[in-house]
Amino acid sequence: MKVFLAALVFAAIAAVGVSMFLNTIQQPSSVAFTTGGARVGDPGNNLIGPS
Amino acid sequence: MVKVLCAALALLFVLAHPAAAQLSFKPTAESVHEDQLLNALKEGDKITGRISIPDAMAASLIQPAGRDWRDFHRGKLPIIGGIAIIGMFALLTIFLMVRGRVRIRDGFSGRKILRFASFERFTHWLTASCFIVLALSGLNISFGRILILPLFGPEAFATMSAYAKLAHDYLAFPFMLGLVIMLVIWIKDNIPGKLDLQWLKQGGGILFKGQHPPARRFNAGQKGIFWIVIIGGALMSVSGWFLLFPYLPGNVTALQVWTVIHAVIAMLFIAVMLAHIYIGTIGMEGAFDAMGTGEVDLNWAREHHSLWVQEEQAKGHAPSGTAPRAMPAE
Numbered sequence: 372m373k374v375f376l377a378a379l380v381f382a383a384i385a386a387v388g389v390s391m392f393l394n395t396i397q398q399p400s401s402v403a404f405t406t407g408g409a410r411v412g413d414p415g416n417n418l419i420g421p422s
Numbered sequence: 423m424v425k426v427l428c429a430a431l432a433l434l435f436v437l438a439h440p441a442a443a444q445l446s447f448k449p450t451a452e453s454v455h456e457d458q459l460l461n462a463l464k465e466g467d468k469i470t471g472r473i474s475i476p477d478a479m480a481a482s483l484i485q486p487a488g489r490d491w492r493d494f495h496r497g498k499l500p501i502i503g504g505i506a507i508i509g510m511f512a513l514l515t516i517f518l519m520v521r522g523r524v525r526i527r528d529g530f531s532g533r534k535i536l537r538f539a540s541f542e543r544f545t546h547w548l549t550a551s552c553f554i555v556l557a558l559s560g561l562n563i564s565f566g567r568i569l570i571l572p573l574f575g576p577e578a579f580a581t582m583s584a585y586a587k588l589a590h591d592y593l594a595f596p597f598m599l600g601l602v603i604m605l606v607i608w609i610k611d612n613i614p615g616k617l618d619l620q621w622l623k624q625g626g627g628i629l630f631k632g633q634h635p636p637a638r639r640f641n642a643g644q645k646g647i648f649w650i651v652i653i654g655g656a657l658m659s660v661s662g663w664f665l666l667f668p669y670l671p672g673n674v675t676a677l678q679v680w681t682v683i684h685a686v687i688a689m690l691f692i693a694v695m696l697a698h699i700y701i702g703t704i705g706m707e708g709a710f711d712a713m714g715t716g717e718v719d720l721n722w723a724r725e726h727h728s729l730w731v732q733e734e735q736a737k738g739h740a741p742s743g744t745a746p747r748a749m750p751a752e
Binding site: 374375377378379381382385386387389390400403404405406408409411 | 474475476477480540543544545546547548551552588589591592593595596599716
């Protein structure tokens with residue numbers, strides 16, 4: 372049982388760790404694809420976002 | 423007053439020139455219809471445009487192959503998945519009804535032998551727990567709209583699906599780690615050999631009641647599961663990597679091919695794992711202990727892995743001698 376729980380905890384920690392790592396090395400599309408001549412709408416504030 | 427006059431003149435103009443009015447209000451009436459346009463495009467054709475953002479894939483405006491891809495995901499894939507998963511459930515149910523639970527012929531001996539060390543069980547449960555979440559969240563993509571949406575409503579379904587998608591994306595990484603560790607620690611015991619042919623010819627001693635064929639640490643059935651997990655997992659990992667980072671395949675068509683591979687392998691993978699879960703739990707007496715506590719009953723080990731028991735006894739890792747026959751419980 373301890374081994375099973377340890378595996379679950381490790382999986383959760385690894386998943387959170389990967390998400391944090393990917394968020395630090397990747398940019399949101401609104402930043403990555405914006406140039407001096409074109410601005411990409413910020414998700415959440417455009418027509419298809421939640422707000 | 424001026425506004426009213428202008429409006430009256432405009433109305434007069436419209437009434438006096440119906441053709442002009444038609445053109446004003448239906449500018450696309452004489453243009454090419456979307457259906458005509460899409461039908462004129464051949465397989466592999468694309469309509470592309472010029473874009474000013476550094477995203478080359480955004481230049482694909484219309485890709486007719488995308489309709490086939492969408493039809494596959496909404497039509498054929500749920501059928502393939504349904505047949506594979508429901509078919510496996512049905513097969514296992516019939517097998518249980520006809521064959522019954524695979525019992526330990528000589529009963530429990532009460533003496534144990536270590537089957538899997540802690541790290542091996544940790545790796546198994548790491549991969550298995552991630553797989554279950556990945557499978558359920560993946561099935562939600564194919565079947566959620568049909569099965570879950572009507573039960574919980576759109577808001578709850580949308581929220582659940584959003585979290586399921588996050589879990590799917592990030593638990594994929596510990597799942598891939600588990601696959602790599604399993605490959606490293608178990609490959610030496612999973613190389614196919616002549617003994618496996620003998621095991622298969624006798625149905626593993628499971629299909630037909632009788633003597634179990636000899637096997638080392640892993641029998642042919644377990645080796646089959648191992649290689650399905652490794653090869654299937656590798657295909658899922660590569661295709662999933664392309665879905666996680668969709669700019670890697672290079673174009674939309676390649677991305678669609680990878681999603682089809684990911685989805686089809688996933689359905690088959692889930693069906694095979696159902697059989698694995700069945701035989702490791704209700705299908706075979708004493709089998710779950712191997713991944714539960716790590717120790718299995720000596721009689722179970724002798725029946726299913728007789729050569730492995732001899733090897734462990736020779737190393738002094740297992741109790742030797744003939745195990746006593748189990749006594750019925752009071």
